[in-house]
Amino acid sequence: MEIINLHSYSIVIGAIQETLPGVLHQLDYSQLIVIVDENTKMHCLPLLESSLEGQSYVLIEVPSGEQHKNIQSCQHIWQEMMQAQTSRDALVLNLGGGVIGDMGGFCAGTFKRGVRFIQIPTTLLSQVDASIGGKLGIDFMQVKNSIGLFQNPQAVIVDPAFLQTLSLREVRSGYAEIIKHSLIADAEQWQLLQQYESLENINWQELIIPSLLIKKHIVENDPKEKGIRKALNFGHTIGHAVEGLALETSHPLLHGEAIAIGMISESFLSHQILGLDIQDVRRIARYLLQMYGGQVLPNEQYDDYISLMRNDKKNEGNQINFSLIQPVGQAVVNQTCNSGLIRESLDFYNELCQL
Amino acid sequence: MEIINLHSYSIVIGAIQETLPGVLHQLDYSQLIVIVDENTKMHCLPLLESSLEGQSYVLIEVPSGEQHKNIQSCQHIWQEMMQAQTSRDALVLNLGGGVIGDMGGFCAGTFKRGVRFIQIPTTLLSQVDASIGGKLGIDFMQVKNSIGLFQNPQAVIVDPAFLQTLSLREVRSGYAEIIKHSLIADAEQWQLLQQYESLENINWQELIIPSLLIKKHIVENDPKEKGIRKALNFGHTIGHAVEGLALETSHPLLHGEAIAIGMISESFLSHQILGLDIQDVRRIARYLLQMYGGQVLPNEQYDDYISLMRNDKKNEGNQINFSLIQPVGQAVVNQTCNSGLIRESLDFYNELCQL
Numbered sequence: 057m058e059i060i061n062l063h064s065y066s067i068v069i070g071a072i073q074e075t076l077p078g079v080l081h082q083l084d085y086s087q088l089i090v091i092v093d094e095n096t097k098m099h100c101l102p103l104l105e106s107s108l109e110g111q112s113y114v115l116i117e118v119p120s121g122e123q124h125k126n127i128q129s130c131q132h133i134w135q136e137m138m139q140a141q142t143s144r145d146a147l148v149l150n151l152g153g154g155v156i157g158d159m160g161g162f163c164a165g166t167f168k169r170g171v172r173f174i175q176i177p178t179t180l181l182s183q184v185d186a187s188i189g190g191k192l193g194i195d196f197m198q199v200k201n202s203i204g205l206f207q208n209p210q211a212v213i214v215d216p217a218f219l220q221t222l223s224l225r226e227v228r229s230g231y232a233e234i235i236k237h238s239l240i241a242d243a244e245q246w247q248l249l250q251q252y253e254s255l256e257n258i259n260w261q262e263l264i265i266p267s268l269l270i271k272k273h274i275v276e277n278d279p280k281e282k283g284i285r286k287a288l289n290f291g292h293t294i295g296h297a298v299e300g301l302a303l304e305t306s307h308p309l310l311h312g313e314a315i316a317i318g319m320i321s322e323s324f325l326s327h328q329i330l331g332l333d334i335q336d337v338r339r340i341a342r343y344l345l346q347m348y349g350g351q352v353l354p355n356e357q358y359d360d361y362i363s364l365m366r367n368d369k370k371n372e373g374n375q376i377n378f379s380l381i382q383p384v385g386q387a388v389v390n391q392t393c394n395s396g397l398i399r400e401s402l403d404f405y406n407e408l409c410q411l
Numbered sequence: 412m413e414i415i416n417l418h419s420y421s422i423v424i425g426a427i428q429e430t431l432p433g434v435l436h437q438l439d440y441s442q443l444i445v446i447v448d449e450n451t452k453m454h455c456l457p458l459l460e461s462s463l464e465g466q467s468y469v470l471i472e473v474p475s476g477e478q479h480k481n482i483q484s485c486q487h488i489w490q491e492m493m494q495a496q497t498s499r500d501a502l503v504l505n506l507g508g509g510v511i512g513d514m515g516g517f518c519a520g521t522f523k524r525g526v527r528f529i530q531i532p533t534t535l536l537s538q539v540d541a542s543i544g545g546k547l548g549i550d551f552m553q554v555k556n557s558i559g560l561f562q563n564p565q566a567v568i569v570d571p572a573f574l575q576t577l578s579l580r581e582v583r584s585g586y587a588e589i590i591k592h593s594l595i596a597d598a599e600q601w602q603l604l605q606q607y608e609s610l611e612n613i614n615w616q617e618l619i620i621p622s623l624l625i626k627k628h629i630v631e632n633d634p635k636e637k638g639i640r641k642a643l644n645f646g647h648t649i650g651h652a653v654e655g656l657a658l659e660t661s662h663p664l665l666h667g668e669a670i671a672i673g674m675i676s677e678s679f680l681s682h683q684i685l686g687l688d689i690q691d692v693r694r695i696a697r698y699l700l701q702m703y704g705g706q707v708l709p710n711e712q713y714d715d716y717i718s719l720m721r722n723d724k725k726n727e728g729n730q731i732n733f734s735l736i737q738p739v740g741q742a743v744v745n746q747t748c749n750s751g752l753i754r755e756s757l758d759f760y761n762e763l764c765q766l
Binding site: 135138141143144145165166167168169170192196199201202204205206366371372374 | 441482486489490493496498499500520521522523524525546547548551552554556557558559560561721722726727729
């Protein structure tokens with residue numbers, strides 16, 4: 057068992073049967089609620105249940121997928137809690153990926169003005185990304201996480217065993233955040249990662265822990281995202297817009313797949329605005345395209361991408377805000393550029409895809 | 412101008428033209444948003460506008476009334492903010508009574524994970540009650556304020572001039588909270604209040620300030636409502652249930668009218684459970700009935716009242732939680748009782764009504 061202590065809670069990494077009972081014993085609660093989707097209900101709930109030592113719980117199920125991370129699903133969760141006569145001293149366990157963690161946390165954090173919750177991320181993405189930072193929320197009007205709040209869980213339980221329930225595509229999606237953490241804060245780790253050509257047979261705990269430590273360091277220095285925490289948004293201004301529009305199509309992208317596109321385009325912006333070495337840009341693009349493939353972004357949607365970027369939370373006033381890198385392993389936040397340059401960066405990505 | 416300083420913000424009491432400009436000058440914001448209902452738009456917005464020194468703002472209107480303090484209205488507010496491309500560094504002014512303050516604050520506090528807001532309460536109730544404590548929220552499934560959060564405004568602007576826009580019935584409703592503050596914390600003030608037989612020609616500033624100071628004292632000693640802050644719930648366990656059911660009828664009660672009923676019934680409980688002098692109970696009942704009239708609570712709805720009480724946020728586990736008084740001027744929190752005694756307290760109220 058490994059423990060990463062943050063200011064107000066801990067991330068406990070290891071087999072859940074060995075970690076969860078100790079965490080629960082430290083808390084007093086009147087009722088246990090478990091929030092799942094149909095996938096985690098089938099694949100992850102049995103493992104969780106075996107760690108509950110026979111305690112009863114109220115199960116709340118929501119449909120899986122980013123398209124259900126919305127106010128309607130919240131209403132369903134709140135209704136179920138109301139019907140279970142959940143009181144403020146209950147405890148919610150969010151068992152699932154980012155959608156369950158973000159939305160279940162938001163519902164808990166707002167039910168009767170705040171019920172405590174524990175995050176049990178079951179995807180690689182949520183284990184390395186969503187488990188630190190206390191960001192909760194849902195999507196609204198196609199804008200990701202546009203309604204939400206900052207609130208910390210009581211604890212985060214990370215068990216790499218859950219990753220065995222994922223498809224390779226989902227694992228790859230989560231891996232994009234591990235790559236991002238290296239690009240914004242750890243050039244050596246970036247060198248190391250490029251040696252992984254496949255994601256099978258990896259000891260994930262060894263990659264998750266350094267990635268969590270990078271995120272911990274950044275978030276603890278800026279809990280409310282006023283400055284350096286924005287470094288984590290590298291690849292996300294363009295990535296979120298690409299993800300948002302893809303959601304509307306019959307071929308939605310996973311978060312990490314969209315962020316990979318965002319990181320390629322924003323590496324190009326880093327070159328144009330900050331002078332990031334073009335060879336580094338090419339290395340980043342090559343590795344990401346090899347890992348994620350390339351999907352051409354239709355020219356006629358550029359305006360829609362830019363309009364979604366304008367509504368990004370990270371903006372101040374009317375400017376579109378970017379977090380870029382220069383050199384590799386170091387982030388430079390609060391960069392802005394005109395829409396012409398954004399278009400060029402999308403063209404740059406598209407050209408590489410078509411090679 | 413009078414200023415009450417709380418830990419993290421100030422309540423500024425006086426003519427808004429003299430108070431608001433100074434408050435706004437201290438804040439940096441990219442956009443000003445004003446949330447109103449149709450009443451405050453007509454009666455209060457002109458006065459606010461005259462204090463904005465020509466600054467432009469985005470106006471968002473929601474229908475007035477507790478029945479619109481719901482997730483649908485929130486979606487409307489969020490949509491308007493999204494369409495106005497509101498960024499996280501905007502500033503929201505909530506111009507209205509408790510509904511606008513609670514719901515506008517909740518929408519601001521969750522939009523892009525938190526936009527700052529200023530409360531400009533325009534009813535007596537919200538001036539003495541909602542302006543301290545950072546409680547935000549909406550009603551859900553008939554349960555008042557069951558979805559929400561704790562978050563402080565940047566400032567509260569109290570201008571008694573707004574009270575001139577209210578009906579006498581609304582003023583009387585707010586007065587119930589002034590009475591409550593005296594009953595839980597200031598026996599002398601209670602003596603004084605009983606001398607007011609009518610609510611016309613009152614210098615409200617003189618009654619608002621002591622009432623705010625009582626609430627400040629209580630809330631600052633218990634910001635998250637773990638203990639003594641529950642004193643403020645006197646009259647509210649039964650009052651909220653009465654208010655909740657009345658909302659469903661063609662004769663909804665104003666908040667203070669329901670709380671007056673709650674204070675009578677809960678004074679009776681204070682007598683039964685804590686030995687509050689029955690003469691005091693009768694004095695409280697007499698003054699409240701004289702001020703608010705008496706509306707008989709149908710026997711056949713007792714079960715519904717009790718079932719609503721069971722879903723009250725204040726409960727822990729399965730018990731219905733009451734904040735009672737003994738003696739007058741002192742609160743005793745975390746009292747519970749069986750449903751038989753609750754029925755008796757409703758009978759007690761009903762019998763007095765019918766005298």
